[in-house]
Amino acid sequence: MKTKLFAICLLLFATSGIATISAQSRANTRNTNPKGTPSIPEISPSTIGKPFDFSPAAIKKFDKENDDGMYSDIYDILGGGCSFYCGCEIGEQKASSTLKAQGKFNYKAGNAHDLSLETTWAEGVEGDGIGEWIEYKLPATNPRITQIVIANGYVRTKKAWTENSRVEALEVSVNGKKHSMLYLKDVYALQYFDVPTIGYNDREHLDGKAPIVIRFKICSVYPGTKYKDTCISDIFFDGIDVH
Numbered sequence: 001m002k003t004k005l006f007a008i009c010l011l012l013f014a015t016s017g018i019a020t021i022s023a024q025s026r027a028n029t030r031n032t033n034p035k036g037t038p039s040i041p042e043i044s045p046s047t048i049g050k051p052f053d054f055s056p057a058a059i060k061k062f063d064k065e066n067d068d069g070m071y072s073d074i075y076d077i078l079g080g081g082c083s084f085y086c087g088c089e090i091g092e093q094k095a096s097s098t099l100k101a102q103g104k105f106n107y108k109a110g111n112a113h114d115l116s117l118e119t120t121w122a123e124g125v126e127g128d129g130i131g132e133w134i135e136y137k138l139p140a141t142n143p144r145i146t147q148i149v150i151a152n153g154y155v156r157t158k159k160a161w162t163e164n165s166r167v168e169a170l171e172v173s174v175n176g177k178k179h180s181m182l183y184l185k186d187v188y189a190l191q192y193f194d195v196p197t198i199g200y201n202d203r204e205h206l207d208g209k210a211p212i213v214i215r216f217k218i219c220s221v222y223p224g225t226k227y228k229d230t231c232i233s234d235i236f237f238d239g240i241d242v243h
């Protein structure tokens, strides 16, 4: 009897060992591609905002309710209240290409980080702009970013949004190192992505540290109905270290 019990125990021990090794093996391979280099987190939005409404009626209603002037207009993303941008810098933006200005509208890189839904960056190459990028340079002292918020496409009007291309997959790199792949929804609203922290964790020794350079590269798009220009109206952040 004792021998039989011992054999059962041995068997249980052995199989649990196999299970442990197998789980360990899965854990190790989950984040590696076939070449063995670490892959990056693939992230979908955790939250989608309310659909935009910039109709004349909505603008009239907004202006009436905004009688204290907290927001500069209906396109103003944050208004004058406290936010992550009490500490977060706008920094400098540059892009691999930019669509040339048409009439009173321009599509420069800085439009993607001016906290206004009225303005947009549009890439300026032939086709849908796969591989084109926009880059933000922020000082090392910038508070740490834990969330990326995106107004995908040219959201100033629903018509402009439909006619121009939107981003489907956006690769994020930080200081030249791949950070994450964001999978955007094709929605006329803000999209919130919870991301691994961007910025220096050692807040005591920031002097002399390299600036934080965040690059967003277009990897695939939702095609516009009229134009092959991919637009991003705004990419902005939320995070920690502020207040």
Ligand SMILES: [Ca+2]
Pocket: 111, 112, 113, 114, 115, 116, 117, 118, 119, 120, 121, 233, 234
């Ligand atoms: Ca903008």
